Amino acid sequence: MGGYAVIDLETTGFAYNSRDRVCEIGVVLMRPDGTREDSYGTLINPGRDLGAQHIHGIDAADARVAPSFDAVVGDLTELLSGRVIVAHNSAFDTAFLVAEYQRAGWPLNLTRDMTLCTMRLARDFGGPAKLGECCAHFGIPMSDAHHALADAEAAAGLLDIYMSQTRESTLWSNWVEFGGTIQWPSPPPRAVCPVPRGAARHGSAQLSAIANSFALPEGPADISGSDEYLDILGRVLADRKVSLPERRALEGLALSLGLSPQEISRLNRNYMLRTRQ
Secondary structure, eight states: OOOEEEEEEEESOSOTTTTOOEEEEEEEEEOTTSOEEEEEEEEOOOSSOOSOHHHHOOOHHHHHHSOOHHHHHHHHHHHHTTSEEEETTHHHHHHHHHHHHHHTTOOOOOOGGGSEEHHHHHHHTTOOSSHHHHHHHHTOOOOSTTOHHHHHHHHHHHHHHHHHHOTTOSHHHHHHHHHTTOOOOOOOOOOOOOOOTTHHHHHHHHHHHHHHTOOOOSSGGGSTTHHHHHHHHHHHHTTTOOOHHHHHHHHHHHHHTTOOHHHHHHHHHHHHHHHTO
């Protein structure tokens, strides 16, 4: 179906082509008509110090239990491929995204001009450049600045405003069509559980309570084997650790239940979204 993937990346600094790395990813998926479809967010272990923690506020203990970029690159590609990439200052996010794909061994041909930038578009719609000021100008609520998913949600809100003001324009349909032509690499999805902020700080007692009170959100109920998989997933996450044997056991269970990588990814995303509510 295609549509838009609004992204935001928090990073350890600005040197995308040398020492700095992505430390948090936020993605909001939107349909071609601009309606919200899904979201995804996770911390990323950058494999180095977190840089300007006073800006992004990511805790080192959380980053240590988060997956590396190469662990989630398949899951991320599954979300982004076939869509128009959107970001507020997309030059920054595109540069880091391409650099991380390259380090993970999956070269990505994506440039600034192949993306939609809600910052560049703001000028056309009479808004200021900075994300917070632009959201205030258009009346879009914004909280948790420099949290990747929150910033992605804010940029998605801007895109929706822009689209609502030019519904008759062919600009958007042309972009959606173009998004479907971008060639993405094919790293295999691994259905890695996203790690939210506070995962380490909250401790095993809270995660255990989350697991015990888990109710399947609307959506995955039609996936055969979902209840069995989610039950084991909750037990695995009760101690906030996923060991290699546990990961292999989950993969074996998923295989025995006939779950596809796409279904596992969907279940994992719904699980983590539920725990943040």
